[in-house]
Amino acid sequence: MSADEFDPEIERLFARTPVMPDAALFTADVERRLQKGSAVRSLALTTAGLVGGVIAVREALTINLVSDGASATGAVEQGLRSISVNGQNAVMSGLDTAGLGGLDLSAMGGMQMFWIVAGGLIALAAAGVMRLSQEV
Template sequence: MSAEEFDPAIERLFARAPSLPDAPLFTAEVEQRLQRGSRLRFLILGLASVLGLGVAAREVLTVRLSAEPGESAALVGHGLQAASVNAQSVLQDGLDRFGLGSMDLAPVGGMQMFWVAAAGLIAVASIGLLRLSQEV
């Protein structure tokens, strides 16, 4: 069989996809997987929304409105300092748990840590977008 005869024969064979006996079952399974993924995303986004709403409501309800003008800046400064100390203790506990408690981060400046954190966030966002595009 020559090439001129072979190409049209292949085209005729693949022009129409054969119907398989389990095609309806396959279609139902694919639709079920798509629905399960969207349900999971809906559940995760819903839980995150409820959690965010709860945190926002708690913060709104615990605001001290009777503070003097100069006192509010001191309260904010004290709150930021307390949050920083809390974050440092959580980080130190995590490092101790993994055996990295003696790791000294003092030589690394604030700007370097900012860029490292920014690169990490960009990497996490890129991975998330990649996984999301593969699901769709």
Template sequence: MSADEFDPAIERLFARTPPMPDAALFTADVESRLQRGSRIRYAVLGAAGVVGGAVAAREVLTIRFTPESGEPAAVVGHGLQAASLNAQTALQGGLDQLGMGSLDLGSMGGMQMFWVAAAALIAVASIGLMRLSQEV
């Protein structure tokens, strides 16, 4: 048998693996393990969702919009207002140095700035995700 005839013969012999005698049992065992794992995962995710939903509902129902002056929420609120004012003053000073002093940031409220920042973060994350998917 020449070398040209020998290689295809070996390839034909090893092209198909012989069936194992316990192949059906092995397949059934693997499928049952996969099903058992998915049931546990569904149960854990469901329990986490119920607990998270209960905590979120409790927080929404117990919210107070007017904290009293001695409470920590009021102190934190005043601190955040001061920090926001300082940041806005510093930003306005930087814009004055760049020659864009007429740009007024005082007209945007805190919630509007939050949504602008959130939209910017979502845009940056989307661009990063697109670049990452193109590299793969």
């Protein structure tokens, strides 16, 4: 068989995908894995969003809105200070009720936070590798 006859024959053989006897089972297994992965992903994103939101609200309410050298009138300054303190007290009591009142991230140095995040990412990568090795 010459090279001119061989190439079109190979193309014809590979143009049609053979039907496997377990094609329906394979399709169902792939769909199940996709659904399972998306449920875990959505749970992780929801949890991260809630934790981030709580920290953001807590940090936003601990900002002193009125500095000592502000040029606002006394009544406006007192009103803003009162609103700020009332909001802080309400949020802190809600966080204390949820058990998150003692959460203080400002006490950690930059290097401590770096190593904590690095350790978490390494643990996450190791868990992912273990999961992938078990699925194969």
